Amino acid sequence: MSPERPHIAELAAVRSTLAERGNPWQAAETRMSRLPEDWRAARLGVPAPTSDEIAERAGQPESMAAAARGAAGQSVSALGAPSASLPSAFDLRDVGGRSYVTGIRDQGGCGSCVAFGTLASMESTASYTRGAPGLALNLSEAHLYFVHAKARGYTCASGSWPDDLYSDCVTKGVTFEDYYPYSDAGTGAVNADWPNRLAKAVGTANLTGNPAAIKQHIYSYGGVVACFVVYNDFFHYRSGVYRHTTEDVAGGHCVALIGWDDAAGCWLGKNSWGTGWGDGGFFRIAYGDSFIEDYPGTRPTVFGCTSVTLRAWLPAQRTLRLFATANDANGWAYLENYGWAHLAGGAHTTTNKLAELTHARGTGHQVSPFINGAELSSVLVAD
Incomplete structure (x- = not known):
């Protein structure tokens, strides 16, 4: 095995373990798995939990999975919901044949995933709550991360937290991508006219640790941002329902959740690693796995908003x-x-x-x- 290609040996080991477990998901060589370990870590942006924090949550995966499955059929009170009760499966990419999910983005070599997950949820909510899939909102992750998050002391290396960034989306707002295009180096500057090309989140909800509430929110208002523990096999994910096969932790990461499937026992996720990873940039992850409903530690890590206001041509x-x-x-x-x-x-x-x-x-x-x-x-x- 060439020492320059250690990911090939990693992939073989992951596939061997998956085969022993009945191949619940498919592993492949991806744009993330090809990267050296330190480059992979640079694309994670949530401070990693300690081993003690993970150990304290030993029973959480099973309880979260049970709660997620138990939410099916619960009544929905929001006026904009497609029906009065939660279905067993829901996908914001296909609501009556229409998609309320924007395209896959690429955060590059910066730990800015919280900005990408947060704005993915806002973009979804903006179109879904209006019944307007053609809105195609494209908000500036550069503005949120290299201006607002930077003012809080966050950097590409430090990562950040969604409660802070969602708060900035409420109080300050975020401009559109064309007013501050994203570069993982943080180069460029925001257009001085950004207050006149702006989106603000309204009615933020902390959904941490409540799978039923997460489903209710996605069904009623659109996607949510969620953080989870990344195990080393996740970089090799191609398709299927992900369940980690190793206890080797790479760090923490943030994505948008855009639906669920009770029959498969999983959430549907939108990542920010480009289309060369996962299922064209999307993925499915088992209920309770990787602490996706409640990240180890004390910070709340699952958020959504009920509407998005715009000020823009x-x-x-x-x-x-x-x-x-x-x-x-x-x-x-x-x-x-x-x-x-x-x-x-x-x-x-x-x-x-x-x-x-x-x-x-x-x-x-x-x-x-x-x-x-x-x-x-x-x-x-x-x-």
Whole structure:
């Protein structure tokens, strides 16, 4: 065996163990498994738990798995939920044939995974709660990590925690990717106009240690961010339901959970290691495995939000529906890739906007809306 390719021997050992256990998941040579050990560790971004913290949670995997399975059929109170009770399987990538999950990203050689998991959950919530899969929000992990997290003292080497970063998404907000493109070196700078191209999280929920609440939240509002212990075999994951086969801990990591499958006993996850790892960047992990519902230690590590507000010009799109009451100050527009937006301004302004939108709709012209909170503040009719 070539000393320059130790991952080949690792892969063979993992496959041998999996075969002994009936091949519950498939291991392969991946872009992560090819990396040296220190480069792999650089792509983890949650402070690793101690051996004592892991030992203290010895019974947790079984209890979490039981709680996750027991949530099936529980009633759902949120108005936006597809039905009144939790199904046995749910995937935000296929809700009535529509996907509310943005594309796989790549954090590179920086321990910024918490930023990626947090913004993946926000992007999902922004489109899912509006019933607008075409929103295709792309938020700036660079802004969240190299500006907000940096102000807290976090670095690529230190990693971070989701309670801190979600708090920044609520109080400060995060700009869009085009205003601060991501580089794992943290180069570049945020556009000075970022307060006018902004997303903010609203109604954050701490779901740590409560599998039923995690399912309720995903079903009602969209994805959640979750941290888990990474064992060395995880770098070789290709497909199937992951269950760790070794006790060798590489560190801690954060991802977005986007659904579940009770028949397979697993969560559906979205990672930030590019499409050359896992199932095109996605994965399935067994309920309770790797402490994904409650990371060892004292910090809360599973969060979601109930809505996302925007302040930004959005791409040109069709106006599908218009609504106004006898009170001219109460007008609404349903935009193809955003959903319903209230027309901001008094009666005169609302009347003018309704006229603009009606004309654009009638002539087949798209409009570029400026959204501020839940309101359509301005509109430009595309040529």
